[in-house]
Amino acid sequence: MSLHITDAFDSGNIEVLDAADPQRIRLEIRKDNGSDFYQWFHFRVTGARGSALSMAIENAGGAAYLEGWPDYRACASYDRETWFRIDTEYADGVLTLHHTPECDTVWYAYFAPYSMERHQNLIAWAQTHVDVDLEVLGETLDGQAMDLLRVGTPGSGKRTIWVTARQHPGETMAEWWMEGFLGRLLDDEDPVARVLRDRAVFHIVPNMNPDGSKRGHLRTNAKGVNLNREWDKASAANSPEVFHVLNRMRETGIDLALDVHGDEALPYNFIAGGEGAPNFDAKGQELLDAYKAALKTASPDFQTAHGYAVDAPGTANLSVCTNYLANEFRCLAMTLEMPFKDNADLPDSEHGWSPERCRKLGAANLDAMLALVDRLR
Numbered sequence: 380m381s382l383h384i385t386d387a388f389d390s391g392n393i394e395v396l397d398a399a400d401p402q403r404i405r406l407e408i409r410k411d412n413g414s415d416f417y418q419w420f421h422f423r424v425t426g427a428r429g430s431a432l433s434m435a436i437e438n439a440g441g442a443a444y445l446e447g448w449p450d451y452r453a454c455a456s457y458d459r460e461t462w463f464r465i466d467t468e469y470a471d472g473v474l475t476l477h478h479t480p481e482c483d484t485v486w487y488a489y490f491a492p493y494s495m496e497r498h499q500n501l502i503a504w505a506q507t508h509v510d511v512d513l514e515v516l517g518e519t520l521d522g523q524a525m526d527l528l529r530v531g532t533p534g535s536g537k538r539t540i541w542v543t544a545r546q547h548p549g550e551t552m553a554e555w556w557m558e559g560f561l562g563r564l565l566d567d568e569d570p571v572a573r574v575l576r577d578r579a580v581f582h583i584v585p586n587m588n589p590d591g592s593k594r595g596h597l598r599t600n601a602k603g604v605n606l607n608r609e610w611d612k613a614s615a616a617n618s619p620e621v622f623h624v625l626n627r628m629r630e631t632g633i634d635l636a637l638d639v640h641g642d643e644a645l646p647y648n649f650i651a652g653g654e655g656a657p658n659f660d661a662k663g664q665e666l667l668d669a670y671k672a673a674l675k676t677a678s679p680d681f682q683t684a685h686g687y688a689v690d691a692p693g694t695a696n697l698s699v700c701t702n703y704l705a706n707e708f709r710c711l712a713m714t715l716e717m718p719f720k721d722n723a724d725l726p727d728s729e730h731g732w733s734p735e736r737c738r739k740l741g742a743a744n745l746d747a748m749l750a751l752v753d754r755l756r
Contacts, residue, residue, distance in 0.1 A: 428483050429481075538755045540748065560745070602617060641719055
């Protein structure tokens, strides 16, 4: 059987330069359309069962986040459900994947992919719950739906919580996180979920960037626009994804906003707040600290020792979602980051940071929300 490599599927991204020799396969990652960003890869190899593959991604040295390559191991799967890590090395600007497949076909990816088909399944499952309303806020540039799940019925005294994920489409761990978050929130046997649904209305956007997700982008939408730099200037022409979500946020107001992401370099789970926003105050700091403490108690996979440097007061970039929302709505706004690599505090040599661990962390956030829900106003 001859070797065959393809990326012609949802979220695929690779260019084959030479695949004549299985031990000297030469590849490149395509840039996001209309952008210089690239780092996400996802491709399928057939016809290599039992053959030692050496696959060199030759343009890795020009990728968006070079700090993401040291100590990184690529993901592989035979069934597209269970993803395991393979030997990977980075040297002289080249990322090389080493693997001997045990099956005829194997998929390789920067992180476990989350397809738009799986997104459709998630939306379909969630909408069957009696407390869920599904609405399309608008369309993307490629004509895909911007799905919003509203969980709970607005009422007097109820808090308003917004949860968004995957502004950067290559950060697929964010939608795996959403599976765990929604799975617990809609569990009628879970007392934490039941109390939260009684005290708050949730507005949830499981995927903020459907176009980039389907196209195999790392960071941008169909037009090459980084959505997490659009919140102070969102437009229907350039960033309809943010434009439509922000319009609805202005209708509902916000008491708590959580935006879920992945970080290429840091091997930890952490939260970045809106400390640098001009309207950030002592209460905002108190709530931010309390949320992080509650999440750390709920999940040993979360920590507070490592993260981004905190912006000086009044210096935050208001084009960033968390900073903009903290300032505009004077709410508790946070960015939750997960690793592409592994959690260095609790490493898993076989799977690294994985979809299942993303789901567990998503579920744990309900405990943190319950700890704060009555203090949000």
